Amino acid sequence: MPELPEVETTKNGIAPHILNQTIERIDIRQPKLRWPIPDDVPTKLPGQVVHSVTRRGKYIGVQTDAGTLIIHLGMSGSLYFVAPETPPMFHDHVDIHFAGLNKVLRYTDPRRFGAMLWQEGDWQTHELIAHLGPEPLTDAFNIDYLYEKAKGRKQAIKQFIMDSKIVVGVGNIYANEALFMAGIRPTHAAGNISKARLAVFVDCIKTVLAAAIAQGGTTLKDFVSGEGKPGYFKQELKVYGRAEQPCVTCQAPLKEIRQGQRSTVYCAHCQK
DNA sequence: CAAGACTCCTGTCAGC
């Protein structure tokens, strides 16, 4: 389940290998991902040179002069290189071949929650991307911005912060962790939290994500060879996946509830 | 507009 750190690491891992390389062909064995892979992907990409690989939220853009291949890993997707003749397994849906490159970029996604899309021109104008909130690690995501967005909102802070129109890249795991670090109860209405506490929350989100990206590089450092298995550094997680276990701060057993079909774990003593 | 429910998909695991 790639969160933003894994997507960033994936992007950084594949970019140096495919930059300035010419796409030879795209083999699509299973076009039915979250949405069908558009015909433009296999028809317009061959012959194109990759001139940049960038990330927006959890979307990766592989840009060429003809257009951009937009990739989302969903929750079970991964991208990695394999030797050219490596036989595909059942969930290996797409292979991207490059001219003169002695390896193939393979997309695997057992649950097919991921996507491959196509956008000509500026790829960030794609309708799924144009309305996304700011990147969490940029200055655009700051206390003044978040306070304005939260004003009047009755939605629980956890669900609010997981809304990609508010800010991208804060998935369930990191929402739980950042709320614990900030000492904020996940069920607290977003609009009722003081500006001072929201400011702490902003800092905690940045801290948690930055640390995870730093670790993500380590977690997935072998993924280029196709062996990477992200573990989210479970020992680093303070609340996620630790229901009923003692709070690392006060030893009280952590509580688990459900918010919008998502599991939330928190410490009723430390998070107010 | 806001908020919640529903949906896609399959591996994993608990329960019988």
Place this chain on the structure above:
DNA sequence: TGCTGACAGGAGTCTT
């Protein structure tokens, strides 16, 4: 042992 059902989860879409 094998089957059934619940569950997880990103995020778009539908409903209220």
